[in-house]
Amino acid sequence: MTADIGAAADTMTGALLARSFEPDAGEAHGGGGALCLNCGTRLIGEHCHACGQAGHVHRSLGAIAHEIGHGVFHFEGKIWRTLPMLVLHPGTLTRRYVQGERARFVSPLALFLFSVFLMFATISAVGGEMSELAQEAASNTSSAKTSAKLEAARAELARVEAQRARTKTGDLDTERAVLRTTIRGLETTSDQVGVFGSADLKTGWARLDHGLAKARSNPGLTVYKLQTSAYKYSWVLIPLSVPFVALLFLWRRRHHLYDHAIFVTYSLAFMMLLTITLMLARLAGLPSGWITFAAFMVPPIHMFAQLRGAYELRKRSAAWRTAVLLAFAFTALITFVVLLLLHGLTD
Known part of the structure; x- marks a missing residue:
C-alpha cells in the first residue's frame, strides 16, 4: 500500500515538474478583446502580447485536476x-x-x-x-549473521558427535555429514565480502x-x-x-x-x-x-x-x-x- 501511494506521488510529481519545463504553446483559450488580468493590456489573441499570460484563466478545484491530467496524460x-x-x-x-x-x-x-x-x-x-x-x-549475507549460524552448526555437530560416541552406532552418520557440509559452506561464506565490503576493508x-x-x-x-x-x-x-x-x-x-x-x-x-x-x-x-x-x-x-x-x-x-x-x-x-x-x- 505504501509503495502504491509513493508511486502515485512520484508520477504526479514528475508530471508537475515536467510541466514547469514545458512551454505553453498550444494552450488555446479565447481572448475576445478583453483586458489581460495580469497587466491590463487589451488582448488581441489568446495570449497577452505584453506579458504572455493566457487570456482565459481557471479558478476552480477541477482546474487543478485538469492541470495534473494535462501533465500526466498529454501535455x-x-x-x-x-x-x-x-x-x-x-x-x-x-x-x-x-x-x-x-x-x-x-x-x-x-x-x-x-x-x-x-x-x-x-x-x-x-x-x-x-x-x-x-x-x-544484505542481512542474509552479513558477516554477523553468518558467524552466528556457523557457531550454531559447530555446536550442533559437537552434540551429534558426543551422542554418536555414546550410542556406538552409525545412526547419526547422515546428520553428521550434513552438518559438516553446512559448516564448510558457512566458512566459505564468512570469508566472502559482504554487500558493502568486508568489516576490515x-x-x-x-x-x-x-x-x-x-x-x-x-x-x-x-x-x-x-x-x-x-x-x-x-x-x-x-x-x-x-x-x-x-x-x-x-x-x-x-x-x-x-x-x-x-x-x-x-x-x-x-x-x-x-x-x-x-x-x-x-x-x-x-x-x-x-x-x-x-x-x-x-x-x-x-x-x-x-x-x-x-x-x-x-x-x-x-x-x-x-x-x-x-x-x-x-x-x-x-x-x-x-x-x-x-x-x-x-x-
Whole structure:
C-alpha cells in the first residue's frame, strides 16, 4: 500500500515538474478583446502580447485536476504526437525539434523528467519496497549473521558427535555429514565480502570508510538513500553523455552541443520508457527470454535509427557510430553509478 501511494506521488510529481519545463504553446483559450488580468493590456489573441499570460484563466478545484491530467496524460495533446515519433522515428523527432519545431512536440527535458519519475514510481509499485528487500538480502549475507549460524552448526555437530560416541552406532552418520557440509559452506561464506565490503576493508579515505561502516550497519537505509538519489540526480546523465556524443561528430562543425543535448535527452527518455514497458511486460507474464531479447536488441536499434535520422547519416556511418555510442553509453552509466555511490557513502 505504501509503495502504491509513493508511486502515485512520484508520477504526479514528475508530471508537475515536467510541466514547469514545458512551454505553453498550444494552450488555446479565447481572448475576445478583453483586458489581460495580469497587466491590463487589451488582448488581441489568446495570449497577452505584453506579458504572455493566457487570456482565459481557471479558478476552480477541477482546474487543478485538469492541470495534473494535462501533465500526466498529454501535455496539451503534444504527447500523442511525440511518443509515436520517439518510438518509430526518433531521428526525425530530434532533427525537427532542433530545427525549430518546438510547439508541436513535448520538449525533451519535460519528457525526460516525467519518464524518470514514472520509471521509479513503476519500480516502487511493481517491485515493492526495494529498501526492505535490500535489507533482507544484505542481512542474509552479513558477516554477523553468518558467524552466528556457523557457531550454531559447530555446536550442533559437537552434540551429534558426543551422542554418536555414546550410542556406538552409525545412526547419526547422515546428520553428521550434513552438518559438516553446512559448516564448510558457512566458512566459505564468512570469508566472502559482504554487500558493502568486508568489516576490515579500509580505503584510506576517512569519509568513505565511515560511509561504508554505516552502510554495513544499516544496508537497507543505505540502499533506500541511493534509490532516492538516483532519480534526484538522474539529470547528471545528460551532461555526462553529451561530450561522448560530441566526440562522434568532432569534425562536423554544423552540429553543436545543443543538438547533441537534445539527442541525448530524447534517447534517455526512450530508454526509461522502455524499462517501464519491460517491467510491466514481466508483470503481465511475458516470458523472460523475450524480455531479455528486447532489453539487448531494442536499445542499439533505436540508437541506430536516431543517429541516422537526427544527423542524416548513411547506414554504414550510423552503424559504426552506434557501436561506439553503446560503449560510450555504458561508460557514462558506470560513471554515474560510481558517482552516485561515492555521493551516497560520503554524504
